[in-house]
Amino acid sequence: MNGSFAASVQLVAVREVQARLRSKAFVVSACILVLMVVASIVVGGIVGKATAGDTTPVAVADGVSLPTTTGLDVTHTSTAKEAERLVRSGDVDAAVVPSDDPLGYAVVGLHDAPTDVVQALSASPRVDLLDPDAIPGGLVYLVALAFGVVYFASAVTFGQSIAQSVVEEKSTRVVEILMAAIPARALLAGKVIGNSVMAFAQIVAVAIAAAVALAVTGQDNMFTVLGPSMLWFVGFFAIGFVLIAALFAAAAVLVSRQEDVGSVTTPVMMLVMIPYVLIIVAYDDPTILGVMSYVPFSAPIGMPMRIFLGTAEWWEPVLSLVVVAVSVVLVVLVGARVYENALLRTGGRVKLTEALRG
Structure with missing residues (x-):
């Protein structure tokens, strides 16, 4: 990457970050997401203590x-x-x-x-537990739901922002001015990097808020149990979102009107929604979680969940992360070609095969 290209990418990325920070809707939604996570932890701690201390x-x-x-x-x-x-x-x-x-x-x-x-x-028989260290089913479901909601909300929020930004630039012909100053690949890279940085910052903020809430409410044991899976979740999301961002940008560049954004981004939305649904309905199914751990779109949820359950070998998160990284490279290369070939084509919807051929 030469200096001019890097400077162009940085310029676009900074513009994307500033646009997100100036958006009241983004700031409010990010705060709501953080507050939801903190509230669920606080309420869970209060209910747990009340239940534990409930005496007659x-x-x-x-x-x-x-x-x-x-x-x-x-x-x-x-x-x-x-x-x-x-x-x-x-x-x-x-x-x-x-x-x-x-x-x-x-x-x-x-x-x-x-x-x-x-x-x-009343006299009660002695109870022997075969697995006294097993994680309660209710807690497993809550953790799966938290991973799913945070992943889905962040991916959709920033993915749709990228798609709307791309179409807005095409419909207003601003992209023609931008293309005169910077190459199309730099414009795409800047959009992906800028939104990925903001999405990553939001996930880190949620993780920090959750850790603080656990510490303040005296749930240190929960922090010990959740800590490793939370760190892996942040790492997987940081890489996996680049793939999602590239797909949203490549899909949105095929149309020139905001009304058509939904139709072209629906397949990408499904790729994000399917892991969310699976983690809710099959949060404790080892087979489904095992498959999800190695599928690029669901690995950011599936592998951290397996780490939380203790069913993943030490090498599996590393291998899964490599699979996601390789997938990101391939998708970004294809997405860049589609984006570059369809960016200046306005009017009707551009067919994907035409954008790939150039």
Whole structure:
């Protein structure tokens, strides 16, 4: 790359970045995405702590030996009458007092049978876990949903921005002025790089906000579990989005009107939407996740998810990243040819075969 070409690319890239930063819609949508991720983490932490600390207040009179106090907030009293008084006043939900029953105690309620206390005191069999370190299914689904939403929202937002920018320049004939100063490949490279930088910055902002939210809410263990997969997700997105950006630009350059953008970018939208749907409906399917890990359009979601689940060997993320990088090079080369050949052709829709032939 010579100095003139590099300077042209830099000029276009800076212009794209400035255009995104000046867009109120982009700033608002980026803030909403970050706030959604932070809110989900905060709410999850609050619910988890509330569930973990959910206990039933109960008064226990002297002379009673409980088999367990798990799930109970015990208040000890000297007599059974004192324990019953706490029940009547509403300070506790139930009282456990001495009794001549075989168990040696009885449970006293106010109006209804205190089922929570009865269940807590009931004898339960021993439970042996075959995989005590397994990740809860609900958490797996939430992580898959987070990866899918962040990937889909970022790819569509910046991809559509590229497409609209390309068509706007064609419809207003601004591109003819630009082509007189810089080559078409520099214009394409600048658009892809500029929007890729902004998309990458948004993903990094989401990752940092998520890490801070986990630390502030005391979910350090979750940060340890999520950390590696989050880092790989950022890395995969940084490379994979270049492929998506090139496809959006190559598709949009085939038309000259904003009304036609949707028709030519629909195939690219489907390539982005399919991984999003798959990760939601098959987030724990090892076969589907394995295939997704090596398909360029879905690897940014599939491989980080497998890393989170611990089902990927150490070398698989590296191999998957190489596959994505090679795919990016091929798509960018083809996309550049289409973009260069169709950029100055206005009027009707340009056929893809014609753009490839030149």
